[in-house]
Amino acid sequence: MLVRVIGCGNPDVGDDAAGVVAVERARDALEALGVEVVPQAAPLGIVHLLEGADAVVVVDAIRSPGAGRAPGEIVRAEAGADGLPAEIRSSLSSHGLGVAEAVGLAAAMGPTPRVIVLGVEAERTSAGAGLSDAVRRALPDLVGAIVSEASDLVGGAGAEVERSPAEGPTDPTRDGGAEPR
Amino acid sequence: MTHRSVEVPVIARVEGEGALHIAVDDGEITDLRLEIYEPPRLFEAFLAGRQYHEVPDIVPRICGICPVAYQMSAIHGLERLFEVEGPEGTHELRRLLDCGEWIESHVLHIFLLAAPDFLGFPNAIEMAKVQPELVKTALEIKRVGNDLMAAIGGREIHPVSPRVGGFSKAPRRRDLEPFLPRLEWALGQMPGIADFVASLPAPAFPRPAEMVSMVNEDEYPINVGDMASTGGRSWDAETYEQVTHEVHVEHSNALHSLMTDTQTPYFLGPLARVNLNAPLLTPVAREVAERAGLRVPESDPFFSMAARAAETTLAIEESMRIIGAYTPPDPPMVEPQPRAGRTSWMTEAPRGTLYHRYDVAEDGTIVEAKIIPPTSQNLRHMEEDLRAFLPDVIDRPDEELTRLCEMVVRNYDPCISCATHFLRLDITRS
Numbered sequence: 118m119l120v121r122v123i124g125c126g127n128p129d130v131g132d133d134a135a136g137v138v139a140v141e142r143a144r145d146a147l148e149a150l151g152v153e154v155v156p157q158a159a160p161l162g163i164v165h166l167l168e169g170a171d172a173v174v175v176v177d178a179i180r181s182p183g184a185g186r187a188p189g190e191i192v193r194a195e196a197g198a199d200g201l202p203a204e205i206r207s208s209l210s211s212h213g214l215g216v217a218e219a220v221g222l223a224a225a226m227g228p229t230p231r232v233i234v235l236g237v238e239a240e241r242t243s244a245g246a247g248l249s250d251a252v253r254r255a256l257p258d259l260v261g262a263i264v265s266e267a268s269d270l271v272g273g274a275g276a277e278v279e280r281s282p283a284e285g286p287t288d289p290t291r292d293g294g295a296e297p298r
Numbered sequence: 299m300t301h302r303s304v305e306v307p308v309i310a311r312v313e314g315e316g317a318l319h320i321a322v323d324d325g326e327i328t329d330l331r332l333e334i335y336e337p338p339r340l341f342e343a344f345l346a347g348r349q350y351h352e353v354p355d356i357v358p359r360i361c362g363i364c365p366v367a368y369q370m371s372a373i374h375g376l377e378r379l380f381e382v383e384g385p386e387g388t389h390e391l392r393r394l395l396d397c398g399e400w401i402e403s404h405v406l407h408i409f410l411l412a413a414p415d416f417l418g419f420p421n422a423i424e425m426a427k428v429q430p431e432l433v434k435t436a437l438e439i440k441r442v443g444n445d446l447m448a449a450i451g452g453r454e455i456h457p458v459s460p461r462v463g464g465f466s467k468a469p470r471r472r473d474l475e476p477f478l479p480r481l482e483w484a485l486g487q488m489p490g491i492a493d494f495v496a497s498l499p500a501p502a503f504p505r506p507a508e509m510v511s512m513v514n515e516d517e518y519p520i521n522v523g524d525m526a527s528t529g530g531r532s533w534d535a536e537t538y539e540q541v542t543h544e545v546h547v548e549h550s551n552a553l554h555s556l557m558t559d560t561q562t563p564y565f566l567g568p569l570a571r572v573n574l575n576a577p578l579l580t581p582v583a584r585e586v587a588e589r590a591g592l593r594v595p596e597s598d599p600f601f602s603m604a605a606r607a608a609e610t611t612l613a614i615e616e617s618m619r620i621i622g623a624y625t626p627p628d629p630p631m632v633e634p635q636p637r638a639g640r641t642s643w644m645t646e647a648p649r650g651t652l653y654h655r656y657d658v659a660e661d662g663t664i665v666e667a668k669i670i671p672p673t674s675q676n677l678r679h680m681e682e683d684l685r686a687f688l689p690d691v692i693d694r695p696d697e698e699l700t701r702l703c704e705m706v707v708r709n710y711d712p713c714i715s716c717a718t719h720f721l722r723l724d725i726t727r728s
Binding site for chain 1: 340343356362410421422424427433434440441444453454455
């Protein structure tokens with residue numbers, strides 16, 4: 118069971134750094150689980166990083182205006198046959214070539230491993246701003262979520278983990294989060 | 299009188315957002331403004347007060363697609379001020395790093411950004427569903443470029459090894475040799491890609507333009523050369539801001555670059571480079587340009603796709619040549635001695651000429667930085683393209699109009715072009 122954890126984002130653009138920072142912080146715990154760690158993927162690099170893995174966890178900052186999410190809120194989503202749920206497609210990333218595009222492209226060309234996205238709602242995304250307090254405070258939870266997700270995947274040996282819609286803030290299926298495309 | 303104001307939703311992106319405002323009165327365009335959000339501007343302030351040796355770590359973060367170009371303009375400029383040159387082999391190794399960037403950026407643009415526009419797909423994902431093999435091939439070629447950047451730059455994104463004075467660490471020969479068969483494979487794909495580009499249903503859009511690019515007598519310009527235009531001008535880094543200048547545009551945050559004497563826009567990027575440097579194209583690149591239908595001089599901006607295919611080929615051939623003759627620079631860098639002064643440099647980023655200027659204090663602190671990215675220099679020309687393009691299509695529904703305008707703008711590969719739907723169309727019809 119090869120599990121790969123990938124961070125996305127631009128470390129110099131405020132909260133967009135969250136994915137990269139969180140994956141770096143989780144690195145030791147992940148490597149102890151035998152998980153492969155890629156702290157910062159290139160735009161669209163995720164397409165190739167899906168190859169050879171049984172499951173992939175992508176960690177990225179997201180911005181979902183209109184969804185009523187507070188900065189620092191953690192969102193979990195799993196890709197289906199058609200890529201990621203609409204509301205995660207708004208994930209921030211350098212140049213708009215983000216997680217959603219990469220996963221969608223890979224899925225359009227053939228079978229993909231399980232892809233789980235852990236997003237954290239960003240507050241500010243200006244160059245040189247550093248992490249906002251809200252996102253900084255959410256980091257321990259995000260790191261915990263990454264390790265727990267990876268640990269489930271490694272232990273579950275590919276078993277489908279069903280998440281019920283009742284999981285509250287981390288539920289990706291609730292209404293109102295989708296940004297128009 | 300009918301009055302309608304339309305906002306087409308946009309996916310707000312950190313590094314990519316554009317807006318196009320059009321006012322139409324009785325079918326006549328009375329106002330047209332294109333705004334493009336420009337991350338480089340924010341970094342100018344961010345650079346002031348930093349040490350010179352931090353600059354190569356900061357500027358690549360301006361762009362995830364062309365980080366190397368930002369590093370190269372900065373590094374060459376600072377080396378010139380400090381009168382230091384990297385050890386023997388530095389120029390070629392840097393050129394190889396740039397070639398990796400040209401390959402990944404151009405392939406990304408041709409297949410994942412522009413082709414879906416031309417073929418009527420809403421995005422690359424939908425195109426990949428219909429033509430999976432084509433997209434797979436494209437991604438594999440792109441990957442060769444990304445992997446080259448990682449092998450030389452130390453990381454796939456935001457390279458860390460390029461320094462003022464050389465490289466912090468140079469790859470070994472055996473790190474680069476495995477690229478040769480991959481590059482050979484990629485080169486073999488290029489004639490087919492030229493045929494694909496030639497087959498794209500692009501509108502014929504003949505446009506007079508003063509095209510601008512670096513020129514160099516010895517090699518196709520990337521990091522070293524002077525400036526020239528198809529209008530017969532020539533200048534260099536010191537006079538860049540005299541020959542061209544930026545003007546503030548009313549009701550917008552945008553700066554537009556114009557030729558200072560004539561107040562006219564100019565057009566830079568791959569098509570301009572090929573026009574001004576065609577004799578320096580490598581053999582297969584020349585064949586690819588011809589197969590893709592590109593014959594210089596050509597100023598129809600939609601031939602930029604063919605130019606990108608030719609330059610991708612050139613970058614592959616140059617990579618093979620450089621790796622074939624590679625000996626690691628040893629030691630990989632020369633320690634620079636900072637000195638006070640003003641310096642400027644330009645390099646050719648995949649999307650066009652990228653100019654940097656730095657004022658440096660005696661201890662190597664950056665006092666002021668100025669970055670003029672290719673997208674901002676092309677902005678006025680893009681607007682004029684839209685003015686020329688729109689009258690024939692202005693009565694189409696807003697959604698279609700947005701798509702057509704995006705196609706015109708994205709063709710320039712602007713900084714924001716990677717966003718799937720990047721343009722907010724704000725049209726007022728009365």
